[in-house]
Amino acid sequence: MVADSVMERQGVMPKTSIYACNSQDIRVEVCWRGSGPSIEGVEVATTIKRPGKDDGAPDSPPTPDEFIGSHASLDRDGINLLIRTLRRARDAAYGADA
Numbered sequence: 053m054v055a056d057s058v059m060e061r062q063g064v065m066p067k068t069s070i071y072a073c074n075s076q077d078i079r080v081e082v083c084w085r086g087s088g089p090s091i092e093g094v095e096v097a098t099t100i101k102r103p104g105k106d107d108g109a110p111d112s113p114p115t116p117d118e119f120i121g122s123h124a125s126l127d128r129d130g131i132n133l134l135i136r137t138l139r140r141a142r143d144a145a146y147g148a149d150a
Contacts, residue, residue: 077101085125094131097123 067083078100086092099121126134143149 079119081123092125093128094126095123096126096134097121 067081070080070082072078079098081095081097081099083095084091084093085095099119101118102120124130
């Protein structure tokens with residue numbers, strides 16, 4: 053899994069795309085919903101590259117219009133549950149951090 057080295061801006065908060073370790077065609081996106089002082093939550097999306105969609109530049113990262121998928125808006129409690137769940141899954145797969 054590789055995170056984008058350059059974080060895109062959405063409002064005043066960063067948006068990060070994390071690509072699957074075995075494919076640049078599958079990614080998870082995380083960004084903040086709202087802007088400035090009125091941040092309302094976090095958006096988490098899973099996306100997959102559209103079949104047959106190619107921007108013609110093999111060395112450049114895919115563009116947003118090349119992807120389709122679904123997203124969820126999470127409040128603080130939802131984010132905390134997601135973090136705890138991901139930590140448990142990570143620890144079960146790779147062992148706990150020292």
